[in-house]
Amino acid sequence: MASASSSFPNKKGETRNMQPLLKGRPRWLAVLDYGLFQVHANGRIIGICGFLIQTDAGENVLIDTGFPAKYADDAEAATAEDELGSFGRVLSLTHQNLAPAQLALLGLSTxxxxxxxxxxxxxxxxxxxxxxxxxxxxxxxxxxxxxxxLYWSGKQPMGWPDRKYIEIHSDIEIGAGFDVFLVPGHAPGQLAFMVSLPETGAVLLTSDAISRAAEIDEKFAGSWDETRAIENGARLMDMAAEQKAKVIFGHSPEQWPTLRKAPAWYD
Structure with missing residues (x-):
């Protein structure tokens, strides 16, 4: 069966009268702990994160799902199978760090x-x-x-799941207080997010568009497209400054230990 797919148009023009994907506004944000990874080139230890955003209408939005389950079963064998060892190694990843278990901490299931x-x-x-x-x-x-x-460095064992895909071509607002930004650079279709919470206020989730603050000074070396990564990184940080947003980077060694993680929430 072919996967269903639909394109979500630009915010401009025809989207003015479109119904948003979400009925409610972001009410809570949870940081999901998908384990720790060490990058060989510099020894940097990074957290692997996902996010669960719950709206005041009771909707649950999951951003990213971490490593495949085989890395919790046998990280060494999985690393060899995927030829990931040239890049780094899993330091800590148990079944508790898999997406279903992280959701369970919040009282949720798939x-x-x-x-x-x-x-x-x-x-x-x-x-x-x-x-x-x-x-x-x-x-x-x-x-x-x-x-x-993409998976990893030419190793692409995964196929596309048979799902309904909502494809976006530009920045969009999927609901009040929930913006999705198209920021290619790290990857061809890299996304980042801004959510507005009742108490915390605006929160920018950079994902890998900016993995850590130092990447800005490093000019995003090694990105899929360094020029676009620089441009979009600057755009995101300008928006964060304008909205006085809390910034959560994609893989920041310094920030990761300070983040509130599931089952705790940002509200």
């Missing part, structure tokens, strides 16, 4: 997710993309157009 968003399709973000059979997937059209998810 059937409670109303919308899944793929920030991009690298290995540490797509591990459970196929685990939510009735949930539509919002993804950048540029990412979905690839023959298979």
């Amino acid at each position: 059937s409670d997710i109303d919308l899944m968003i793929q920030s991009h399709t690298h290995i540490d973000h797509v591990g459970f993309m196929d685990a939510f059979p009735n949930t539509p997937i919002l993804i950048a059209a540029a990412e979905r157009a690839l023959p298979r998810p």
Whole structure:
């Protein structure tokens, strides 16, 4: 069966009268702990994160799903199979760090997710993309157009799950107080997010568009498209400054230990 797919147009013009994907506004945000990874080149230890946003209408939006389950079963064997060892190694990843267990900490199951968003399709973000059979997937059209998810450095064992895909081509607002930004650079269809919470206020989730603050000074070396990464990184930080937003980076060694993680919430 072919996967259903629909494109979500630009915010301008025809989208003015479109119904948003979400009925409610963001009410709570949880940071999901998908384990720790060490990058060989510099020894940097990074947290692997996902996010669960719950609206005041009771909708649950999941952003990214971490590593595949095989990394909790046997990280060494999985690393060898995916040829990930040239890049780094899993330091800490148990079954408690898998997407279903992280959701369970919040009292949720895979059937409670109303919308899944793929920030991009690298290995540490797509591990459970196929685990939510009735949930539509919002993804950048540029990412979905690839023959298979990016996964890791030419190793692309995953196929696209048979789902309804909502493809976006530009920045969109999927509901009041919930913006999705198309920010290619790290990946062809990289996404970032701004949510407005009642108490915390605006929160910018950069995902891998800005993995850590130092990446800005490093000019995003090693990105899929360094020039676009620089441009979009600056755009995101300008928006964060304008809205006085709390910024949560994609893989910041300094920030990761300070973040409130599930089962705790930001409200």
